[in-house]
Amino acid sequence: MSTRIAFLKGHGTENDFVIVPDPENAIDLPPAAVAALCDRRAGIGGDGLLHVVRSAAHPEARGMAAEAEWFMDYRNADGSIAEMCGNGVRVFARYLQRSGHAGEGDLTVATRGGVKTVHIAKNGDITVGMGRALLPEGDVTVGAGERSWPARNVNMGNPHAVAFVDDLAHAGDLLTPPPFSPAAAYPDGVNVEFVADRGPRHVAMRVHERGSGETRSCGTGACAVAVAAARRDGADPAVTGTPATYTVDVLGGTLVITEQPDGRIEMTGPAVIVAEGEIDAQWLESAVR
Numbered sequence: 001m002s003t004r005i006a007f008l009k010g011h012g013t014e015n016d017f018v019i020v021p022d023p024e025n026a027i028d029l030p031p032a033a034v035a036a037l038c039d040r041r042a043g044i045g046g047d048g049l050l051h052v053v054r055s056a057a058h059p060e061a062r063g064m065a066a067e068a069e070w071f072m073d074y075r076n077a078d079g080s081i082a083e084m085c086g087n088g089v090r091v092f093a094r095y096l097q098r099s100g101h102a103g104e105g106d107l108t109v110a111t112r113g114g115v116k117t118v119h120i121a122k123n124g125d126i127t128v129g130m131g132r133a134l135l136p137e138g139d140v141t142v143g144a145g146e147r148s149w150p151a152r153n154v155n156m157g158n159p160h161a162v163a164f165v166d167d168l169a170h171a172g173d174l175l176t177p178p179p180f181s182p183a184a185a186y187p188d189g190v191n192v193e194f195v196a197d198r199g200p201r202h203v204a205m206r207v208h209e210r211g212s213g214e215t216r217s218c219g220t221g222a223c224a225v226a227v228a229a230a231r232r233d234g235a236d237p238a239v240t241g242t243p244a245t246y247t248v249d250v251l252g253g254t255l256v257i258t259e260q261p262d263g264r265i266e267m268t269g270p271a272v273i274v275a276e277g278e279i280d281a282q283w284l285e286s287a288v289r
């Protein structure tokens, strides 16, 4: 392996990522290496890592290679694997644009949650076709401190529990994963969103992400929140026959989410590359040992 590994750093509404371009899938990135890179003191720092691989070169993405040239091999900050990352896929597309692999307009990106369509607009914002939400039946409860709330179970490829609260401060410091029940609702853990109203079809959220802790934004979480809010508000597009658009404020900015009557969800927001550099491969090896 070369002694230096290229990386970039980027964010979408301040959900930040270490980006590791590796077209031929030649770099070994075990969970401990990802956790070391995402460490904010001893590493580069990030809520997650975007491993940029050609679909044809990755065993999990080969079947999508005819539809999407590039695979977003997404990892959480603790090194765990997740099915999908909504902010990550916008930042991934921005990287492809910056590196000349994509231009303005439409492209497709393979993810563990399937192939996503992405539109890079002239104004700089990026829109992602996030697919459809699944709404598993059953009551779910989430807690924080002394309080607990009923939550909506929404699956955006990855699992979410959405709780409407009077005040976002009631979620507390979110230093540990919010407890939830029943345990069987989320056998692989869950991302928990706490949501407060800001106006008509306008909400604000905080999130505790599985594998990353509290982050300043979560794209799949914002989609889950918009879906849950539309059901709560009697604005389910499948019932009304009209699209429902929600503005979702996150700690790091704003995302706009539209759900169509056929269930397709689109998310629009910014994506920024802030730096690029080289990782010392020897350091990375020693961090893994």
Ligand SMILES: N[C@@H](CCC[C@H](N)C(=O)O)C(=O)O
Residues within 6 Å of the ligand: 015, 048, 076, 081, 082, 083, 084, 085, 086, 087, 088, 158, 159, 191, 209, 210, 211, 212, 215, 217, 218, 219, 220, 221
């Ligand atoms: N921040 C992401 C979601 C990342 C994955 C999540 N932590 C999980 O484990 O499901 C987003 O923007 O969607």
